[in-house]
Amino acid sequence: MLTESPKKSLNEEADEQYPLKEIVVDEIETDTGGVPTLKLNGFVGFDSLPYQLVEKCNEHGFQFNMMCVGETGMGKTTLMESLFNMKLEFEPCNHELKTVELRSKTCEVSEGNVHVKLKIVETAGFGDQLDKDKRFSERPTIFKEPSVPFSARVIVDYVNEQFEKYLIEELKVKRCLAYFDDTRIHACLYFISPTGHGPLRLKALDVVTMRELSKRVNVIPVIAKADTACKDELVRFKRKILDELRGHNIQTYQFPTDDDTVRQANQELNKLIPYAIVGSTDFVTKDNGKSVRARKYPWGIVEVENEEHCDFVKLREAVLRINVDSLRERTHNVLYEAYRRDRLREMKLGDGDAGLKMMESLQLRQSDYKERNAQQEKKYKEEFVRRVEKKEEELKRREEMLNTRHREVQEKFQLDVQTLDQQIQTLMEEKYKLETRTLTGKKKDRK
Numbered sequence: 001m002l003t004e005s006p007k008k009s010l011n012e013e014a015d016e017q018y019p020l021k022e023i024v025v026d027e028i029e030t031d032t033g034g035v036p037t038l039k040l041n042g043f044v045g046f047d048s049l050p051y052q053l054v055e056k057c058n059e060h061g062f063q064f065n066m067m068c069v070g071e072t073g074m075g076k077t078t079l080m081e082s083l084f085n086m087k088l089e090f091e092p093c094n095h096e097l098k099t100v101e102l103r104s105k106t107c108e109v110s111e112g113n114v115h116v117k118l119k120i121v122e123t124a125g126f127g128d129q130l131d132k133d134k135r136f137s138e139r140p141t142i143f144k145e146p147s148v149p150f151s152a153r154v155i156v157d158y159v160n161e162q163f164e165k166y167l168i169e170e171l172k173v174k175r176c177l178a179y180f181d182d183t184r185i186h187a188c189l190y191f192i193s194p195t196g197h198g199p200l201r202l203k204a205l206d207v208v209t210m211r212e213l214s215k216r217v218n219v220i221p222v223i224a225k226a227d228t229a230c231k232d233e234l235v236r237f238k239r240k241i242l243d244e245l246r247g248h249n250i251q252t253y254q255f256p257t258d259d260d261t262v263r264q265a266n267q268e269l270n271k272l273i274p275y276a277i278v279g280s281t282d283f284v285t286k287d288n289g290k291s292v293r294a295r296k297y298p299w300g301i302v303e304v305e306n307e308e309h310c311d312f313v314k315l316r317e318a319v320l321r322i323n324v325d326s327l328r329e330r331t332h333n334v335l336y337e338a339y340r341r342d343r344l345r346e347m348k349l350g351d352g353d354a355g356l357k358m359m360e361s362l363q364l365r366q367s368d369y370k371e372r373n374a375q376q377e378k379k380y381k382e383e384f385v386r387r388v389e390k391k392e393e394e395l396k397r398r399e400e401m402l403n404t405r406h407r408e409v410q411e412k413f414q415l416d417v418q419t420l421d422q423q424i425q426t427l428m429e430e431k432y433k434l435e436t437r438t439l440t441g442k443k444k445d446r447k
């Protein structure tokens, strides 16, 4: 008869597998910090640390935020729908939009045990009208760089605002970064028109926007609607874009090659930048019965996921399959760090400014602020007094003018009355003379 062996505890199992010997120090090295490195001869359990981390991360979920920048109708929404294999109900945008806006959609996606909170942001009304920049250049934006067109400033502002929200949370006394809705943009796809501007050149707006954005976000340039250009043209255009980016010293994102596991793949993926992409929301059934995402033309079909037809698969591999974490990491460690440094310097905080030093700094900032406020108030008061005095002077001058005019009118009136009196007097005298003459004439006649 089989008897069930009593259930062993995990500890007992581990002890059996790795009989606990005395921890023997095999080797003692003294590293630069003077801390010895010990080699254990028995199982301790540290090796489960990566699994604990994976479990924790999976449980907590991930956040990935992507932004698409490009003209209306360039295929931004279609590409996102193709990349994530789902319908995004973005409000359609027309070319008549009077300003540049950023529209976003947030959703949760799951693959296996991994849950990702995905935020997709796309520009609406960007680069549509030539006069839009002029018309709105007067509107204030946070990003103060007057030489940068308004449309570009709105987008950089958006990226900075997400950093600012994170910084505010980070500086709170009671902060909760683990559950903070982190909206910092991890990847920005910049859509370049397949025809370029003039003979396969980048538009000035594209150059400036990419230059400013690449200082704050991981910019990945893509040639939109690649099915509308022929292969040779695309090869030349890619080369031209890279030359222009280099010429303007614009550093778009390069997939990292410092990690052995992804070095080769990323080296190949970097060579394809800017990716020539095609997107589609339609599926076509091929002769072999397979349904593929494609664009249908009278002469045939362009398959989105066919590497012979476009770089879509490579883009998906680069951004979503191999480098999501590298994009998130660079956003936090390099781009946000630079933003944070700039902002703390603006606040006049230096390295090691904590505790008393921080209080000093804050007091300094406060008194600086008060001083600036007092100066501003003084300036406003002086301006007010100056304006009141000016107004008073003007009123006085007007009053004097009115008085003079009044005096003149009165004098004229007096003069007129005098003239009329004299005229009446003269007329009365003439009348009297006439009457006397008539009477004497009549008396003479009667005689």
Ligand SMILES: Nc1nc2c(ncn2[C@@H]2O[C@H](COP(=O)(O)OP(=O)(O)O)[C@@H](O)[C@H]2O)c(=O)[nH]1
Residues within 6 Å of the ligand: 070, 071, 072, 073, 074, 075, 076, 077, 078, 079, 093, 224, 225, 226, 227, 228, 277, 278, 279, 280, 295
């Ligand atoms: N030829 C071609 N047309 C595309 C491509 N992607 C999108 N379109 C079409 O371009 C139009 C605008 O697409 P949409 O994604 O709404 O552009 P968005 O304004 O940039 O979001 C639609 O009619 C799409 O079918 C593409 O890769 N090639």
Ligand SMILES: [Mg+2]
Residues within 6 Å of the ligand: 076, 077, 078, 090, 092, 093, 122
């Ligand atoms: Mg759209």
